Amino acid sequence: MNAPAANDETAVVVFQRVTRFYGPVIGINDVSFRLEPGVTVLFGANGAGKSTVMRLASGQIRPSLGRVSVLGQDAWSPQAKRRLGYCPDVDRFYEEMPGRDFVRLMVQLQGYSPRQARRLAEEALALVDMLHRASRPLRTYSQGMRQRIKLAQALAHRPQVLLLDEPLAGVDPGGRHVLLELFARLGREGKCLLLSTHMLREVETLAQQVLVLVQGRLVAQGTLEQIRRWLEDQPLLLALEADQQRRLAQELIGWEEVLSVQLDGPRVLVRVRQAGSFYEKLTHHAAQAPWQLRRLEPLDVGADAVFRYLNQRP
Secondary structure (H helix, E strand, C coil): CCCCCCCCCCCCEEEEEEEEEECCEEEEEEEEEEECCEEEEEECCCCCCHHHHHHHHCCCCCCCEEEEEECCEECCCHHHHCCEEEECCCCCCCCCCEHHHHHHHHHHCCCCCHHHHHHHHHHHHHHCCCHHHCCCEHHHCCHHHHHHHHHHHHHCCCCCEEEEECCCCCCCHHHHHHHHHHHHHHHHCCCEEEEEECCCHHHCCCCCEEEEEECCEEEEEECHHHHHHHCCCCCEEEEEEECCHHHHHHHHCCCCCEEEEEEECCEEEEEECCHHHHHHHHHHHHCCCCCCEEEEEECCCCHHHHHHHHHCCC
16 A cells, blocks of 8 residues: 655655665565655564665665665765764764763764854754753763764754654653654654654654555555555454443344454454444444444554554565
8 A cells, every 4th residue: 555656846755666685685675655844654563674774765775776865866975965864773872972072073074163063962952852961971871861862963963854763762751752742843844754663653643654664565655544444454353332232242243344253341342344334334223223332442443553464464
C-alpha cells in the first residue's frame, strides 16, 4: 500500500528503487519513497532495515542499486550532507569532554567560526533542555542525557533535513514529552524529519506519514488511518459488553465477518475481519436485538497492531 507520490518540487528526500547489499545479505530491497517537509516515522522491528535507510539517507553508505537524493543532490555529496543533521542510534563520545564543548566542536566541523559555534550550540542545548547540565563531562551523563546531546549536535547547525535513529531510546517519560513537542514544532516549521523507531505507539500521533519496513522491504506507506483501511481484511479483536452476553455471543457466531467468539467474564471477545462491515451490521442489529450493547472496545488497533499484522504478511 503506497501513499500518493510527493510532488518532485516539494520532495526533500527521495529513494528510487534502492537496494543495499552487505556481502550476501540484503539490508534493504527495492525501496522507493519520497519525503516532504514534516514528520515521517520509519517503523519496523529490529533488523528490518531502518538503520540502513538512515545511513543511506545520511550519505554514510551508497546504495548497491538505485539512487538516494537529498534536496536534489546525491546523498553522498558534500552539498547534501551540509543540509542535514543526523542523530545515530549509538553514541561515540569524547567521554571527558563536557557536553557543551562536544556540541560546539560538532558545529565548528560544519564550517562555522568559534563564535558562531558557541551561539548555535547554546541554542541547540536549550532546545533539548540540557543547558543547565551541559558543563558536566559526558561520562557522567545518563543514557537519556547522552541522547539529548546527540540531538543537540544534529540540530545545532539548523539543517533542513533531520535523520533521527531511535531518538527516544533511554529518555525518561518527561524528556520524551519535551522531545516530541520539539519534533512536532520542527515539522510545523517546515523541516523534514525522518524518525526511526520499533515502538510506534508513543509517536503515532506525531507522524504525518509512516513508512513500514519488514525484512528489508517497504511494505506500507501512508498515514496510520490509510494503512488501517488497507488492512481491513486483517483479523481485528474486539471486546463487547452487553446485558445478555450469552445471547449476543450465540448470534455473533453465525455472522460471516466473525472468525471466533469467546466469553471472557462480562465481555464477549470477538475476532472479526472486514471490520467496517461488522460495525455497520452490529449497529443495525443492536437497535432491534433482545440484548443491549453497553460497550465496544477494539483491543488491537493502532500502531502496534498495524506492525503485528504487517509483520505476519507473506
